[in-house]
Structures are given as structure tokens and as C-alpha cells.
Amino acid sequence: MHCGHVHMYSLAPSTFxxxxxxxxxxxxxxxxxxxxxxxxxxxxxxxxxxxxxSLFGLDNxxxxxxxxxxxAVAAQILSLLPLKFxxxxxxxxxALVLALAIGLGVHFDCSGKYRCRxxxxxxxxxxxxxxxxxxxxxxxxxxxxxxxxxxxVLQVFTAAAWRTMCSDDWQGxxxxxxxxxxxxxxxxxxxxxxxxxxxxxxxLRRNYSSRIVGGNVSSLMQWPWQASLQFQGYHLCGGSIxxxxxxxxxxxxxxxxxxxxxxxxxxxxVSLLDSPAPSQLVEKIIYHSKYKPKRxxxxxxxxxxxxxxxxxxxxxxxxxxxxxxxxxDGKTCWTSGWGATEDGGDASPVLNHAAVPLIxxxxxxxxxxxxxxxxxSMLCAGYLKGGVDSCQGDSGGPLVCQxxxxxxxxxxxSFGIGCAEANKPGVYxxxxxxxxxxxxxxxxxxxT
Numbered sequence: 001m002h003c004g005h006v007h008m009y010s011l012a013p014s015t016f017x018x019x020x021x022x023x024x025x026x027x028x029x030x031x032x033x034x035x036x037x038x039x040x041x042x043x044x045x046x047x048x049x050x051x052x053x054s055l056f057g058l059d060n061x062x063x064x065x066x067x068x069x070x071x072a073v074a075a076q077i078l079s080l081l082p083l084k085f086x087x088x089x090x091x092x093x094x095a096l097v098l099a100l101a102i103g104l105g106v107h108f109d110c111s112g113k114y115r116c117r118x119x120x121x122x123x124x125x126x127x128x129x130x131x132x133x134x135x136x137x138x139x140x141x142x143x144x145x146x147x148x149x150x151x152x153v154l155q156v157f158t159a160a161a162w163r164t165m166c167s168d169d170w171q172g173x174x175x176x177x178x179x180x181x182x183x184x185x186x187x188x189x190x191x192x193x194x195x196x197x198x199x200x201x202x203x204l205r206r207n208y209s210s211r212i213v214g215g216n217v218s219s220l221m222q223w224p225w226q227a228s229l230q231f232q233g234y235h236l237c238g239g240s241i242x243x244x245x246x247x248x249x250x251x252x253x254x255x256x257x258x259x260x261x262x263x264x265x266x267x268x269x270v271s272l273l274d275s276p277a278p279s280q281l282v283e284k285i286i287y288h289s290k291y292k293p294k295r296x297x298x299x300x301x302x303x304x305x306x307x308x309x310x311x312x313x314x315x316x317x318x319x320x321x322x323x324x325x326x327x328x329d330g331k332t333c334w335t336s337g338w339g340a341t342e343d344g345g346d347a348s349p350v351l352n353h354a355a356v357p358l359i360x361x362x363x364x365x366x367x368x369x370x371x372x373x374x375x376x377s378m379l380c381a382g383y384l385k386g387g388v389d390s391c392q393g394d395s396g397g398p399l400v401c402q403x404x405x406x407x408x409x410x411x412x413x414s415f416g417i418g419c420a421e422a423n424k425p426g427v428y429x430x431x432x433x434x435x436x437x438x439x440x441x442x443x444x445x446x447x448t
Contacts, residue, residue: 125160183442203319203406225318238397244308249396251287268314281306339394377433382425
């Protein structure tokens with residue numbers, strides 16, 4: 001990565017990177033259908049009960065029991081249909097479609113209620129997080145606890161609303177329960193008048209000096225949460241350590257390679273050429289159920305390690321942001337990885353990093369930038385003039401911002417067009433949009 005033009009994202013070295021992308025027997029010598037008509041002087045037939053055939057003028061149609069020519073029958077039937085009934089038929093079909101649509105809309109409308117993801121069932125909001133599962137898979141009893149805002153104020157969902165926990169009558173074991181409901185085995189907490197909670201020590205760089213000489217090559221301890229995700233021994237994507245056993249990455253990194261035993265993870269290193277520690281085996285891979293390769297959203301996944309990491313100066317978890325925590329446009333954040341230093345190039349043997357400002361979705365959706373494809377669950381970072389960016393091989397890696405001396409995982413590298421091109425900044429998965437999903441996966445794993 002050379003000065004002034006930092007390139008770092010993933011999988012294919014293409015211009016757009018990030019997402020990989022009966023027989024019928026007929027008797028011979030028999031006549032076909034015969035149409036019998038009535039002369040002007042023939043007596044009219046006696047009126048009979050109304051039937052489907054009489055309604056559409058088919059009473060006078062006589063068809064031989066022998067299989068006829070289908071096109072001829074269709075033409076004869078259409079010639080007998082009275083034109084005056086066509087508007088009635090069309091109106092009837094439209095009315096039927098509208099009735100079905102309205103009926104389905106009423107049936108599946110969950111306005112003011114909670115929709116079960118495992119079925120089409122709707123339950124009252126008061127039934128969510130009440131201790132009794134009402135959905136088929138019990139998902140109404142997950143995502144019941146969250147940390148809100150920069151101060152990590154503890155909130156619980158009860159009586160159909162999020163409510164802040166007061167410190168009155170707060171006891172130590174309550175913290176264990178709250179952390180477990182977010183998927184963290186609790187290590188410690190700090191409380192105030194309103195309970196603030198920290199489920200794990202994270203986002204710190206221990207004994208790290210910011211005095212770096214030259215370039216954008218990273219040093220040990222600078223990004224201690226950075227992980228190299230390797231498939232059959234080759235670096236493929238980046239990842240971020242968030243607990244001793246969980247790593248966050250991008251769904252497109254693992255979607256077509258859903259083979260946990262073929263993956264290993266390297267942590268606590270800068271150079272891929274000399275690994276200071278044995279590779280970590282992967283036990284489980286979970287990617288977002290709504291991720292689709294041809295679409296760009298929900299590009300997030302979790303890897304669970306077969307054994308817990310031992311944290312030290314070179315290996316540390318990054319903090320997840322809190323619910324509703326805001327990171328303003330223009331704020332300088334950092335992205336890192338072993339990605340290519342030019343579009344279509346090979347992965348870098350050393351860990352690089354780049355400072356990139358956050359860009360508003362409004363600007364990123366401008367017709368000259370990404371033209372409206374950036375959803376609220378994505379975010380952009382970089383320079384519209386180009387020159388600094390992520391690139392192939394950085395996918396799934398961290399975009400971190402520092403808040404009150406604590407580093408937080410704001411995004412995971414998702415996709416881009418080219419590398420460091422003008423008006424094509426890097427696009428990242430917005431972590432705050434997937435906090436509930438992350439916590440639910442970890443909580444489910446704790447309970448199994």
C-alpha cells in the first residue's frame with residue numbers, strides 16, 4: 001500500500017468486487033367436432049335451468065368423444081362466447097383478485113404487533129419478552145435486552161416498549177442475566193443511577209504507541225481485533241474479534257464456502273508470511289438468512305471458534321456499538337486488512353490500514369456515486385476524489401471508530417466498484433442495523 005493511494009476489499013479480482021459472485025392415442029377415420037345450428041323457422045327449445053353451459057352458449061356445442069384438434073375446439077368455443085359477457089368476466093376476475101389481495105393483507109397485517117419469523121403468526125407486543133414463547137421457534141423471547149447510546153444504558157423490552165433500567169434494587173446477578181441475554185458470558189460491569197453495563201472488556205489497545213514511522217503498514221497491537229480468515233490455508237477475507245469465540249465477517253465470504261472444517265483463523269499478526277501462533281479452528285459458521293449473492297444487503301456473518309482465544313497485548317476484541325448509537329457523517333474512522341494494493345492485484349503480505357471519513361447515505365446514493373443502491377443497513381466511507389479505499393481481500397474486515405478512547409466496530413467491509421476510484425467509496429455493512437441479529441445468534445448458542 002503506497003502513500004496517498006491506499007487500496008484495501010474481496011473475493012474476485014473483478015471490477016465489481018465483494019459479491020461472487022405424454023402421448024395421446026387417436027382413433028383413425030373419425031370426424032372431429034361438429035357444430036349443429038338451428039334454422040330461423042325451427043321452434044325454440046324450451047327454457048331450462050340456468051347452467052354454466054347455457055350461460056356461455058355451450059349447450060349447442062357437440063364434441064365427439066374422440067380426441068379433437070385443440071386449436072379447432074378453442075376457436076369454436078370462442079366464437080360462441082357472447083361478447084356481452086366479456087366485461088362481466090373481466091370485472092369478476094378483477095373483483096376476485098382484489099378480494100384475495102385484501103384478504104391476504106388483512107390476514108398477514110401485523111401493524112402494532114410482533115410478527116413471528118418462523119411462521120405468519122402475529123402476537124401482541126405485550127406477549128413479547130414475557131417469559132413464555134408464543135412463536136414456533138421462540139424468537140419472541142430473544143432480543144429482549146439492549147445497550148443504548150454512547151453510555152451503554154441498559155434497556156429491557158417489557159410491557160410492549162423499551163424501558164431503561166434504574167439502579168434501584170439492582171443486584172450483581174442481574175448483570176449476569178442481562179449479559180447472557182445478549183450472548184455474552186459476563187466478565188464485569190459498571191453501574192450508575194441508571195444502569196450502564198459492559199459485558200466484556202473491549203476496544204482497547206494495550207501498551208500501543210501511536211508513533212508509527214512511514215506509510216500505512218500496521219504494527220503489532222495497532223489493530224488487535226483484526227483476523228485473517230483463511231480457506232484451506234489461503235487468506236480470503238478479514239474479520240473482527242468480538243468475544244473469545246466469535247468473529248464477525250461478511251456473508252459473501254462464506255456463502256459458497258460453507259465448510260467450517262476448511263476454514264482457519266489467524267489472529268495477533270501483521271505479516272501473513274510468519275504466523276506467530278497456531279491457526280484457530282472454526283466450529284460453526286452463521287450467515288444472515290436474508291443474504292442473497294445477487295443482492296447486496298444483509299452481508300454479515302459470524303464464525304464461532306472451536307476454542308476460546310487467550311487475550312493479550314496483540315489479541316483483543318473490538319466493542320460492538322450500542323443500540324441507537326450514532327456516528328456522524330465526516331467522522332474519521334479506520335479500515336484495515338491484507339487486501340490488494342491495486343485493483344485486481346494480489347493480497348498484501350502485511351496488514352495495511354487507512355483513515356476514511358464516513359459519508360452520508362444521501363451523498364452515497366447520488367446518481368454519480370452509487371445511484372440509489374445503498375440501503376439504510378449499509379454505510380459508505382472514503383473519499384469521493386478516490387485514492388484511499390479498501391480492495392479485494394479486505395472483505396469482512398473491520399471499519400472502526402474511536403469513541404471516548406474505546407474502539408467500536410461500525411462496519412464490516414462489504415463491496416465496492418474498483419479500488420480507490422473517484423465517486424466509488426467503500427461500502428460497509430452497518431453494524432448497528434444488525435446488533436439484534438448478532439446478539440440473538442450468540443444467545444441461542446449459549447443456550448445450546
